[in-house]
Amino acid sequence: MxxxxxxxxxxxxxxxxxxxxxxxxxxxxxxxxxxxxxxxxxxxxxxxxxxxxxxxxxxxxxxxxxxxxxxxxxxxxxxxxxxxxxxxxxxxxxxxxxxxxxxxxxxxxSVEAISAVITDANRYYLTNSLLSVKNRELEQAYNELDKFAHSVSHDIRGPLAGIMAAAQLAQDISDLSEIGELLQIIVNSAEKLDRYILTIHDYYSVRRGEFNIMDIDLNTLADDLRVMYEAIANAKGIRFTITINNSDVFRSDEVSVKLVLNNLLSNAFKYQKKDYNYKYVHLEMGVERGVATFVVKDSGIGIPEKYLGEIFKLFFRATLLEAGSGLGLYNVKNILTKLGGQIIVNSVENVGTEFVVAIPTK
CATH class of the missing domain: 3.40.50.2300 (Response regulator)
Known part of the structure; x- marks a missing residue:
């Protein structure tokens, strides 16, 4: 049957x-x-x-x-x-x-006539079902594009306005110390633009879904992440530690795994409490029974409980304390879905946040 x-x-x-x-x-x-x-x-x-x-x-x-x-x-x-x-x-x-x-x-x-009708009708049903799915995907893509265009124009105008205002002020100032402050504003705004453009690039990489499956060495991955975040950890007075529990063979798309971890780690460093003396970011990872697990914990500002179900949506921002693109966690969720992985978040406001990521080996 x-x-x-x-x-x-x-x-x-x-x-x-x-x-x-x-x-x-x-x-x-x-x-x-x-x-x-x-x-x-x-x-x-x-x-x-x-x-x-x-x-x-x-x-x-x-x-x-x-x-x-x-x-x-x-x-x-x-x-x-x-x-x-x-x-x-x-x-x-x-x-x-x-x-x-x-x-x-x-x-x-007749049985023959009904059988022929069923065959044709089922073929017609499958065609219409596929068309319905494609229409829903097209509508979702259109809605995302609409949000994307609105968000991009808004987020790019902010840093550009900062650069333009600082440049105009600098034209009328002769004090070198004041010009130095304005130049720093320009640099900070330009860096913000650069980060945003990189995030947009990540967004489109995820949308294309192009994966290159290879062996990933967790020790090498840990070394790369230490080098990447050492400077920001020292500058912000944050203790950054990585532990590896088990380093069985793990096969996946290395670029995608790094995108996931970089998004989670950059958020952990960004959303720290300003006047807290014991700031930390900890990454724990391991591979067991064909599943790689990554746990990112921090002592940051946390996420209000009412937002926990919203943070993976496109362009959602849970805080106004630090500007963000609203693409990062959306990218993370999409990458993990395409890799067959999962992500769980636990967070307490003003205490810290923990993200648990599980990715099956390919």
Missing amino acids: NEEIKILYLDDEVNNLVAFKAYFRLDYQIFVAENTNEALKILEEHPDLRIIFTDQRMPDKLGTDFLDEIRVIYPLPVRILLTAYTDDLNTAIDAINKGNVYRYVKKPW
Whole structure:
């Protein structure tokens, strides 16, 4: 039996229902109903029905009326009309032209005719389902693009405004010490722009989903991260430590893994409490039973509980204390989804945050 293909047959003649189920129950999952109320109940319980056959002349309602009504709530099932009356043919053809009905079959039907209709209807269902998925993906992409354009214009204008204002002030100042301060503003704004552009590059790399699977040595990865974050840790007075519990063979896309860790670590360094004497960022990693686990813990400002379910959404910012692109954690989530991984966040406001990442080896 092909359990994926569910078929509903609606007819007030019990003999037809029994015959239909007897002929096709071994090949498909068959549901039968004697009236439209029973049919609606079956649809509610099985919204993934692929094909609906209905007799035109039902005691409570015409088959075409029933199919027209359910099309709004259940647009995907393929609708087939059955009729034994020649004067119903014009109605059936009109329903087909309006898109309410895919095809009509004359009664009494034959097993061969119904089998051919099921094959065609299932092919039509699969095509429409794929089209529906693509339309949803297109709508999501359009919405993301709209948000992206708005966010980019907003986030780029901020640093640019800082650069322009500082440059204009510098034109009217002769004091070298004041000019030095303005130059520092320009440098800071330019660095912010550079970080934002790099984040956008990461965003599009994730969208393309191009992976290069290779062996990843955790010890080498740890050394690279120590070098990368040593300067910022010293400058901010943050104790940065890395421990490796188990270094079994781990295969994945190295660039993607580094993007994930760099996003989490950069946030851990960025969102520290200003006047706290025991600042730390700790990375713990290991590979066991084919799964690499990375835990990033910090003593930072934490994330308010009400935002924990929102932080992986596109352009979401949980804090205004530090400017961010709103792309970082969104990128992290997308990368992990494509790698078959998972991420869990635990955070207490004004205490710190812990991200736990699990990535299966390829």
